[in-house]
Amino acid sequence: KNKNPGLQKYALDCVLNYKNKNVVAYKTNLHNLVDEKKFKDEMTQFEITEDANNIHPEDREHVLPLILRILYGKMTSKLAADKKGGGQARRSLVMRYLAGCNENELQIFIEMAFSQFKQYMVLAPKEIHNCVLSAIDLKSITAPGKLHSALNSFDVVREYFGGYMKDQLLSRFFNIFYGICTTIGGVLAQGDKVHIGYVKILKNLIVIALTTLRKLFEQFDKYPWTQDELHVIFETLLWPLISKLHIEGVHNPTPLIKLLNTWC
Known part of the structure; x- marks a missing residue:
């Protein structure tokens, strides 16, 4: 959940090096979420609701915690506050996206945020x-x-x-x-x-x-x-x-x- 995109990328690479089959399949999606230039487009294309079927049910417990940590860092990053209202706009974008989580995943986010x-x-x-x-x-x-x-x-x-x-x-x-x-x-x-x-x-x-x-x-x-x-x-x-x-x-x-x- 680090706020620095560079550190987030290195941390993600370390996780991916473990080659967890439930995570590796989403390598590109996760890297795009870390990337400052791509994460907004990725959130549009890579829906995380259970109905969207972008994440296999057996993979959710492995992938969603990573997504939550990445986006929590994005939401609290000071990079978004460079422009007036930028931080609030990014926070709203991330929160609307994460509303697609199920209850267990929401609890993980709450425990992380607090x-x-x-x-x-x-x-x-x-x-x-x-x-x-x-x-x-x-x-x-x-x-x-x-x-x-x-x-x-x-x-x-x-x-x-x-x-x-x-x-x-x-x-x-x-x-x-x-x-x-x-x-x-x-x-x-x-x-x-x-x-x-x-x-x-x-x-x-x-x-x-x-x-x-x-x-x-x-x-x-x-x-x-x-x-x-x-x-x-x-x-x-x-x-x-x-x-x-x-x-x-x-x-x-x-x-x-x-x-x-x-x-x-």
């Missing part, structure tokens, strides 16, 4: 909440920029892949969100020990998280939210803000008010 938080996918929401809070060390916490990036990535995956996930994968995906939000909320709970500039940034992340949460409830209105999930949501995002709602929500509808309105 490697720092993937351990939460197999835990219960309350376990995540307790685990994160007990491990918070103000001397060594995730940088706000990384938390912001994780929230943005979560929203992108929600937008492009959410409609293809069943409840089990959705719950695992949501666990990543709970882990991120608990980290932010846990640090803010010790706000008196945190630099004021840092607190301001984290409060902005809470606003982003509330907006994302509203989108989750709007998009997944049939999802069976559990009591534990709602407990974590209220503990991390709602209770700390509700006491200030009569002040902050006087002039304009806050993200919290918009969320509450979604529930009405």
Whole structure:
């Protein structure tokens, strides 16, 4: 998943040297996906949906992880950001293409994109909440920029892949969100020990998280939210803000008010 096309090519060549028969047959396709000049055309011609039959069923488990790693690197590459909006355009292109993956393959991508938080996918929401809070060390916490990036990535995956996930994968995906939000909320709970500039940034992340949460409830209105999930949501995002709602929500509808309105 390296972002450098040159290194991607060398890494791919190393993999191909193992001559895995399930992979070698797709050598040209994989090289074209690595190539900056060819990868867009290759995505158009080499569809990865199971219906397209471009990849034999017995080969998918070997080939798709390679495609996912290559395109994740493409999606996050700074080369695409040279022109205004270039990064977003490339990300949209890649995400639409990867929407052709099945659920197991989508999970591989999610674990790759959220490697720092993937351990939460197999835990219960309350376990995540307790685990994160007990491990918070103000001397060594995730940088706000990384938390912001994780929230943005979560929203992108929600937008492009959410409609293809069943409840089990959705719950695992949501666990990543709970882990991120608990980290932010846990640090803010010790706000008196945190630099004021840092607190301001984290409060902005809470606003982003509330907006994302509203989108989750709007998009997944049939999802069976559990009591534990709602407990974590209220503990991390709602209770700390509700006491200030009569002040902050006087002039304009806050993200919290918009969320509450979604529930009405």
